[in-house]
Amino acid sequence: MQTCDHVREHTATADRAKKNLPAPAEIEALAGVFKSISEPARLKILFALRQGELCVLHIVEAVGGTQSAVSHQLRILKAAGIVKARREGQNILYSLSDAHVVAVLELACTHLSCKF
Amino acid sequence: MQTCDHVREHTATADRAKKNLPAPAEIEALAGVFKSISEPARLKILFALRQGELCVLHIVEAVGGTQSAVSHQLRILKAAGIVKARREGQNILYSLSDAHVVAVLELACTHLSCKF
DNA sequence: TCAATATATGAATACTTGTTCATATATTAC
DNA sequence: GTAATATATGAACAAGTATTCATATATTGA
Numbered sequence: 001m002q003t004c005d006h007v008r009e010h011t012a013t014a015d016r017a018k019k020n021l022p023a024p025a026e027i028e029a030l031a032g033v034f035k036s037i038s039e040p041a042r043l044k045i046l047f048a049l050r051q052g053e054l055c056v057l058h059i060v061e062a063v064g065g066t067q068s069a070v071s072h073q074l075r076i077l078k079a080a081g082i083v084k085a086r087r088e089g090q091n092i093l094y095s096l097s098d099a100h101v102v103a104v105l106e107l108a109c110t111h112l113s114c115k116f
Numbered sequence: 117m118q119t120c121d122h123v124r125e126h127t128a129t130a131d132r133a134k135k136n137l138p139a140p141a142e143i144e145a146l147a148g149v150f151k152s153i154s155e156p157a158r159l160k161i162l163f164a165l166r167q168g169e170l171c172v173l174h175i176v177e178a179v180g181g182t183q184s185a186v187s188h189q190l191r192i193l194k195a196a197g198i199v200k201a202r203r204e205g206q207n208i209l210y211s212l213s214d215a216h217v218v219a220v221l222e223l224a225c226t227h228l229s230c231k232f
Numbered sequence: 233t234c235a236a237t238a239t240a241t242g243a244a245t246a247c248t249t250g251t252t253c254a255t256a257t258a259t260t261a262c
Numbered sequence: 263g264t265a266a267t268a269t270a271t272g273a274a275c276a277a278g279t280a281t282t283c284a285t286a287t288a289t290t291g292a
Contacts, residue, residue: 014174017164021178026230027156027163033224034154039250040140040147047143048133056269058130062137069251071270081227090259090268100227104220108149111197111216114142155280172239185281187240192280206238206289233292240287248279257270262263 036080037104041065042073045094047116049083050102055091152196153220157181158189161210165199166218171207 022030037043044063048054054062060070074094077083082101085094096102109116138146153159160179164170170178176186190210193199198217201210212218 010171010174013168013170014177017167017178020167021160021163022230027159029228030224031154031156031159033228034150038147038150038154040143043143043147044137047137051133051136052129054130055126058126061130062133092269100223104223107216107220107223108146112145112149116138208239
């Protein structure tokens with residue numbers, strides 16, 4: 001590979017870009033968040049939880065799929081800090097972790113001009 | 117699988133959630149956007165482009181990796197509508213598609229309490 | 233036209249990840 | 263304690279995806 005030096009000003013921009021890159025750990029964390037909401041099955045769960053707290057079987061009812069699959073997805077969302085869970089008797093109630101989640105979803109919707 | 121009817125109110129919420137789910141096509145589109153920014157290599161490219169328009173080799177310089185790998189990633193970002201490209205002589209200059217991209221990144225950063 | 237530079241791409245491989253199936257854990261009611 | 267309900271999880275398989283290598287295309291200048 002060669003170096004590209006077609007415009008000195010652009011080389012400066014590249015240098016600045018390199019210096020201002022977030023730390024690897026932060027990049028990984030960000031990637032993790034986006035990865036966790038980049039699966040249709042998981043996105044459906046998030047949209048379902050916008051209506052409020054739901055137990056696992058109700059989530060299954062709302063989004064479809066098997067109980068096992070949904071449970072695995074919930075684990076991923078929880079590990080990523082996107083949803084939180086609390087036990088109430090036999091049930092475990094899931095809900096969205098914080099308002100950022102919905103905000104990110106809505107921004108992305110705006111980007112795509114969808115109506116949510 | 118059985119039905120869960122521990123609280124009638126929650127069943128109503130589940131029904132509402134099911135009805136208010138975005139259409140499959142919209143879910144897929146959203147998932148596509150998030151998937152395209154869920155890879156560390158691609159996130160780095162986006163952060164680099166925050167500094168301004170850059171040609172491919174300068175992006176390579178900024179984020180590391182091979183020219184081929186970066187080019188493949190750019191293709192994915194472009195297909196997802198995250199970045200745009202224009203030719204200028206021998207170079208192809210890439211830039212962020214619109215302000216939503218940066219806004220989503222910054223929101224996610226807030227969520228993680230990073231400093232970007 | 234030829235050489236050099238910049239970018240893109242197809243095929244192959246390796247890696248990651250989602251789903252399924254079977255089973256385990258936990259809570260409640262009897 | 264036993265049965266029933268709700269949820270979680272490990273292993274295996276299938277599907278998707280990132281990277282590499284080699285090569286192709288496109289632009290510029292001689």
